[in-house]
Amino acid sequence: MLYSSETPAAKREALRAGLASGTIQRFPGAFNPLSARLIEAKGFDGVYISGAVLSADLGLPDIGLTTLTEVATRAQQIARMTNLPAIVDADTGFGEPMNVARTIQTLEDAGLAGTHIEDQVNPKRCGHLDGKQVVDEDTALKRIRAAVDARRDPNFLIMARTDIRATVPGDGGLAAATDRAKKLVDAGADAIFPEAMATLAEFEAVRAAVDVPLLANMTEFGKSALFTVDQLQNIGINMVIWPVSLLRLAMGSAVRGLDALNEHGTLEPVLGEMQHRADLYELLDYEAYNRFDTSVFNFQVSR
Ligand SMILES: C[C@](O)(C(=O)O)[C@H](CC(=O)O)C(=O)O
Ligand SMILES: [Mg+2]
Numbered sequence: 001m002l003y004s005s006e007t008p009a010a011k012r013e014a015l016r017a018g019l020a021s022g023t024i025q026r027f028p029g030a031f032n033p034l035s036a037r038l039i040e041a042k043g044f045d046g047v048y049i050s051g052a053v054l055s056a057d058l059g060l061p062d063i064g065l066t067t068l069t070e071v072a073t074r075a076q077q078i079a080r081m082t083n084l085p086a087i088v089d090a091d092t093g094f095g096e097p098m099n100v101a102r103t104i105q106t107l108e109d110a111g112l113a114g115t116h117i118e119d120q121v122n123p124k125r126c127g128h129l130d131g132k133q134v135v136d137e138d139t140a141l142k143r144i145r146a147a148v149d150a151r152r153d154p155n156f157l158i159m160a161r162t163d164i165r166a167t168v169p170g171d172g173g174l175a176a177a178t179d180r181a182k183k184l185v186d187a188g189a190d191a192i193f194p195e196a197m198a199t200l201a202e203f204e205a206v207r208a209a210v211d212v213p214l215l216a217n218m219t220e221f222g223k224s225a226l227f228t229v230d231q232l233q234n235i236g237i238n239m240v241i242w243p244v245s246l247l248r249l250a251m252g253s254a255v256r257g258l259d260a261l262n263e264h265g266t267l268e269p270v271l272g273e274m275q276h277r278a279d280l281y282e283l284l285d286y287e288a289y290n291r292f293d294t295s296v297f298n299f300q301v302s303r
Helices: 008-020 033-041 051-057 068-079 097-109 137-150 171-186 200-209 229-234 245-264 268-273 277-284 286-292
Strands: 025-028 047-049 086-089 114-118 157-162 191-194 215-217 239-242
Touching: 008 025, 008 157, 025 047, 033 047, 033 068, 033 245, 033 277, 047 068, 051 068, 051 086, 051 245, 068 086, 068 097, 097 114, 097 137, 114 137, 114 191, 137 157, 137 171, 157 171, 171 191, 171 200, 191 200, 191 215, 245 268, 277 286
Parallel strands: 025 239, 047 086, 086 114, 114 157, 157 191, 215 239
Antiparallel strands: none
C-alpha cells in the first residue's frame, strides 16, 4: 500500500539488469500514477513518462511549455506508485547545460530510474512533426556531458535522444543520425533514442553504429511504422516505448462514452468499456488499507 516497496536505487539496478539481459524491455507510457499500477499488474518491465502526455494532460501542446518542476512533480507521483523502473522524458533538459545538470539531480531526487535528453532546439516539437530543428553537435554533446557529470547514482540512466534523422531528407538523415549517436555515446550517454526512424532497416543502421542500449519509439500516427516487440527484439533493440498509447485509448473511450451519453441519456450501453469499481479497488489495493485500519474499509462491492 501507499506504494512502491522498492527504493529508487533498486529500480535503477533492475533497469540496468533488464537492459543487459538481451530481452527487450517493454515500457508503456503511464498517463497518471494509477495507470502505472496497471502497467505493473499486466506484467510489463517498466513505465515510461511522456512529455507529450504530461503536456496534453494539462491541455497544452508538446512544445516545451512545461517546466522542470511540473515534470519532476508528476514523474515522482507516477514513479512512486510502482515497483517498476520509470523513465521520464526531459525534453531538451530545460535550458543550458547547467540547467540540464539541475534537471538530472532533480529527477534522481524524484525517484526516477532514468531520463532522456534530446538535441532539439528550444522550443522543442513532438519528434514526429515536420519542421523541427536540432542544435549543433557541440551543444548536443555539452548537454549530455553536463547530465552525466551531474548524476550522483551511477545507475541513473542517461539516454541521449537525437532528432536529427527527420531534419535532413533522405539517406543523409540516417547518416547524420548514426554519426550523432556515436558522438553522444562518446560524450557519456548510457543509451540512445533515435527518434523518428522510418523503417526497421534504419533502426538496424543505428544498432550497427553503437554498442549501448537502444530505444524504439512506437508512437502511433507518427513517422515510424508500428513494429512488433518481436520484430524489434530480433534486430537488437533493448527497450520499446508506447508513450502516448494509453492516453489515446482512454481518451478514445471517453469520446465514445460521451457520445453514448448524448445519444441515450445513460451510460448503460458502454458499461462494458468501463473498468469495474471492483477492479479499480483491486488495483488500488484497497484491502491492504483495510488491514492497516479496519475502520476505513467497511463496505462490500457487488459485481
Ligand atoms: C516520445 C515523445 O517525446 C513523448 O513526449 O512521449 C513524443 C511522442 C509523440 O508525440 O507521439 C515524440 O515522439 O516526440
Ligand atoms: Mg517528448
